[in-house]
Amino acid sequence: MSERMRKPKAIIVGGSIAGISCAKALILAGWDVVVIEKTRGPPTGNPTGAGIALHPLSQKIVKSWLHQPDLLHNITLPLTIDQNRAVDREKNICRVLARDENFNYLQAHWTDLHSLIYNTLPPEIFFWGHLYLTFCISHDKSTVTVKAKNLKTDEVIDIAGDLLVAADGSRSSVRQTFLPDSKLRYTGYCAWRGVFDFSENENSETIQGIRKAYPTLGNGVHMDLASGTYTVLDELMYKRLNWIWFISQPELQLKGDSATMKVSSDMIKKMHQEAEKIWVPEFEE
Ligand SMILES: Cc1cc2nc3c(=O)[nH]c(=O)nc-3n(C[C@H](O)[C@H](O)[C@H](O)COP(=O)(O)OP(=O)(O)OC[C@H]3O[C@@H](n4cnc5c(N)ncnc54)[C@H](O)[C@@H]3O)c2cc1C
Structure with missing residues (x-):
């Protein structure tokens, strides 16, 4: 050729x-x-x-x-509502700060x-x-x-x-x-995150409780804010919950080229204690 x-x-x-x-x-x-x-x-x-x-x-x-363009809808759930709330666990108050009902996003699991x-x-x-x-x-x-x-x-x-x-x-x-001189800039926060699969227990008290506490789950993204921290919660296709908990804190020293770190059971215990102080009980659970 x-x-x-x-x-x-x-x-x-x-x-x-x-x-x-x-x-x-x-x-x-x-x-x-x-x-x-x-x-x-x-x-x-x-x-x-x-x-x-x-x-x-x-x-x-x-x-x-x-x-088949519709295949995208088979693996995603619509995010039509974007709701931000301020949470005060001590006073047991949740106040809606902003609510957008025309949030035209779709939510997928990374692997799907x-x-x-x-x-x-x-x-x-x-x-x-x-x-x-x-x-x-x-x-x-x-x-x-x-x-x-x-x-x-x-x-x-x-x-x-x-x-x-x-x-x-x-x-x-x-x-x-x-570009050897181009350095990464720390955003100022780290996050805990996970995907909770409830396909085996979709009618459990935990799931019923969380649906009540976060009514937009299934068609919206829920952001709860407290001092120096916030969470994001939304539902994924096939009975899974995507949750992230962002925390403003000094930069962590990560090993090698990893963006994540191994955590100890002690760190997880502290995370649970913090969650109990800050977030609504359904999220804490
Ligand atoms: C803990 C964590 C949680 C996140 N959560 C979300 C979220 O909920 N939603 C969201 O939208 N985004 C999230 N992100 C951001 C996420 O990284 C991006 O959405 C997306 O994965 C970035 O895609 P990418 O292809 O640019 O990079 P990456 O997904 O990082 O992919 C880089 C690829 O390059 C490969 N690679 C690297 N070095 C080499 C090499 N030397 N030789 C060959 N292959 C190499 C890696 O194996 C990897 O497959 C998260 C990131 C992290 C770290």
Whole structure:
């Protein structure tokens, strides 16, 4: 094939939401694409993922990628109400601060959204279990070669392309090489978060209590605020609750390139004690 006829080739580092979305967009724009991802395979049923709220524009784009656009609605719940409240547990008061009833978002579980997009892509473009190491740009700056290590065999491979996309997350190694002076800025808060699966006990007292305390669950996102802290609570498809508890605090020292940390039972105990002081009893439970 002549050079003019050759499709341009993109090398995407990172096969998470950003990486696969970029792969989809580039393929539709006529590019050849490879995705280098260090994890061993596509995430399936990963319980650690959390909720991802899709803005109307994201909904439109994701739908345009699907053979059956309605599939997006099979994995999401509508977030039509966005309600913020101030909570004072001591005085037993909850005051609505703001309520938007035209909040046109959809809420998905991270893994469900990933699978939906991933299933529209040719599986052969993925280099699973490959760790990006370095890249170098040709003298005429027209091509880029990436080195990646197969984590199973330790073999190092070279992949040449026309474009390198850094979709390797907030602690991107590609960015560290390319922009070594660009440092991350701490936002000022950390968060506890989790997904609570209640599919086995949907009529339990806990679930009935939480539905009463948070009436918009199922079609809205609930934000409770107290001094220096707030929570976000919403429902996900397939009987799951997505909860996050943000706390303003000094930056934690994290290990390696992780954005999360291992916690001890002592930290969890303290979290429960704090929840008891701050939040409504249904959230605390
Ligand atoms: C604890 C936590 C909770 C969060 N909760 C939410 C939430 O509830 N809702 C929400 O919208 N967002 C949440 N986020 C933000 C979330 O990270 C983003 O929504 C989204 O996952 C970012 O996608 P991404 O593709 O840019 O990056 P990431 O998801 O971070 O993906 C980066 C990918 O690159 C791969 N990678 C990294 N380095 C290399 C390498 N050297 N070689 C090969 N592969 C590499 C990683 O394995 C990973 O798959 C949360 C983040 C954290 C840390």
